[in-house]
Amino acid sequence: MTKEILESHVRGTMQAAIDNVMESAAALTDALNAVADLGVRVELEIVPLACTSHRKVVAHVAPVDEGRRPEDLNSANDG
Numbered sequence: 001m002t003k004e005i006l007e008s009h010v011r012g013t014m015q016a017a018i019d020n021v022m023e024s025a026a027a028l029t030d031a032l033n034a035v036a037d038l039g040v041r042v043e044l045e046i047v048p049l050a051c052t053s054h055r056k057v058v059a060h061v062a063p064v065d066e067g068r069r070p071e072d073l074n075s076a077n078d079g
Contacts (some may be wrong), residue, residue: 028057 035042041062048055 032042032044043060043062045058045060046055047058
């Protein structure tokens with residue numbers, strides 16, 4: 001392979017990898033927006049993998065804090 005062909009191949013491979021990351025990020029954004037519309041809170045954590053430069057994304061579903069219900073409150077008007 002000539003230098004130009006090799007450089008073109010590397011650029012194409014890098015662009016394909018970048019395109020894959022962008023597509024995955026868009027899908028993740030869509031998924032997070034969908035669960036947010038349902039009232040579910042999701043927290044993301046980026047975790048480094050041991051002995052590599054790779055990382056993974058871990059999603060945690062946060063419990064819904066509905067607060068105290070009116071029937072659980074004591075009132076001065078309770079008989």
